[in-house]
Amino acid sequence: MAEVHTHEADDHDSAYAGLLVNDAHWAFGTDFEDPLAGVDTTVPEGVDAQELAAYCLQLGDDALILSQRLSEWCSRAPDLEEDIALANIALDLLGQARLLLARAAAADPSLVPALPEGSPVPPEDALAFFRSDREFRNVCLVELPNGDFAETICRVLVFSTYRLALFQRLTAHPDAVLRAVAVKGLKELAYHRDFAGRWFLTLARGTEESRRRLEAALAQVWAYRHELGDDQDAEVVLEQVLATSGVAAPGVRPVSTVGGHTEHLSRLLAEMQVVARAHPMGLW
Amino acid sequence: MSTLEQARAVAASVVDPELPMLTLHDLGVLREVALDDDGAVVVAITPTYSGCPAMATMRDDLVRTLRDAGFGDARVRVTLDPAWTTDWITPEGRAALTEAGISPPGPAPRREESVTLQLAPTRRSVRCPRCGADDVALTSEFGSTACKAMYRCRACLEPFDHVKEI
Structure with missing residues (x-):
């Protein structure tokens, strides 16, 4: 943070001394960059700017919250490869979220929470870190706790299958920015879905215990599937995964999500937002 | 100039x-x-x-x-459109990757192929960038950066990164 630029570079008393003196010490710089710098964000004719912004916000929130959940696996996954895989998936989703929130803010700046004058926080960060739980538009499916590895795999499988089918259609959206986000995101989501699909198969064909836990996990996730809407393309793919694994579609009743969110979102946001909110003038 | x-x-x-x-x-x-x-x-x-x-x-x-x-x-x-593809890595770039011990990407799949469900491990014709053997095993589809997968050579036993085709 810029506020603590006080140490001397040759101060050997502290391991952190000198880290902030020169940007070159950092792998990726310490200032912001606009993910849409120079991109034409004019809303095309025939598209309602507020509707487009609300839609991008919803898609961006889904990606952001699932990214935050998945990143909780970092250093806790069953082995190093899965740890890295889940962190990579979280990073892809974070990148998609950033572009979508930036697109939402550019289409309808009135969505962006007001910050103290002179705050360097960019609009997409203001949306991520300075909205309250009730203002988030994500589906409940992505805010639920990770559960065990099987639950995480089932959630990634269902979410990325639906999101992939949706992004395939969005490649024909009239808004060029949303279209570009979808084209790029497709390739990433295909890796996520296949990763989860392979693990689904592995757990289904593993031990009695792995199969029992997989079926229990799928039932949990299945109860929230209605939030993602009716999507024939996604359903066909999920049926294919279930058939290959010899797992029956769970006969569970959809959980009512009319109330908007669960308390899990509030706790997730408390952790995600606390530092940004404590330093609205901070430069990172 | x-x-x-x-x-x-x-x-x-x-x-x-x-x-x-x-x-x-x-x-x-x-x-x-x-x-x-x-x-x-x-x-x-x-x-x-x-x-x-x-x-x-x-x-x-x-x-x-x-x-x-x-x-x-x-x-x-x-610029976001057209989306980056590994096909844009130049021949010089591919040679530099191999020289550095990183396996360069093969041809990127067409879009329809890239979104088809793949439950079997991805098949690629990958060669070990160290010894050139083609007897290699995929360790993980995700590696040290977003753009790489992890492999291991069964001949010389060295692990190596492969730039994923997208």
Whole structure:
């Protein structure tokens, strides 16, 4: 943070001394960059700017919250490869979220929470870190706790299958920015879905215990599937995964999500937002 | 050499922060170098992956290198369309990757292929960049950066990174 630029570079008393003196010490710089710098964000004719912004916000929130959940696996996954895989998936989703929130803010700046004058926080960060739980538009499916590895795999499988089918259609959206986000995101989501699909198969064909836990996990996730809407393309793919694994579609009743969110979102946001909110003038 | 050609040459010489054996030109993320009406250099770059954390460094490195070469007025813009593909990595870039012990990508799948469900391990014709053997095993589809998968050579037993086709 810029506020603590006080140490001397040759101060050997502290391991952190000198880290902030020169940007070159950092792998990726310490200032912001606009993910849409120079991109034409004019809303095309025939598209309602507020509707487009609300839609991008919803898609961006889904990606952001699932990214935050998945990143909780970092250093806790069953082995190093899965740890890295889940962190990579979280990073892809974070990148998609950033572009979508930036697109939402550019289409309808009135969505962006007001910050103290002179705050360097960019609009997409203001949306991520300075909205309250009730203002988030994500589906409940992505805010639920990770559960065990099987639950995480089932959630990634269902979410990325639906999101992939949706992004395939969005490649024909009239808004060029949303279209570009979808084209790029497709390739990433295909890796996520296949990763989860392979693990689904592995757990289904593993031990009695792995199969029992997989079926229990799928039932949990299945109860929230209605939030993602009716999507024939996604359903066909999920049926294919279930058939290959010899797992029956769970006969569970959809959980009512009319109330908007669960308390899990509030706790997730408390952790995600606390530092940004404590330093609205901070430069990172 | 014209001013624009000089600016192009300077921008093309900047290396990728995560794969420093490649220039941004070799990686295919450098999309355009132009001069605006006021004579400022405008460089267009495109992200490899949506969450690529190296974009800010690429931008800073481009501006700094151009400034050091006498182009005081330079800025970087982002292009999202068309989306980056590993097919844009140049032959020189592929050779540099192999030289550095990283297996270069094969041809990128067409879009319809890339979104078809794949429950079997991805089949690629990958060679060990150390010993050249083709007896290799996939360790993970995800590696040290978003753009790489992890492999191990069964002949020389060395682990290595492979740049994934997208």
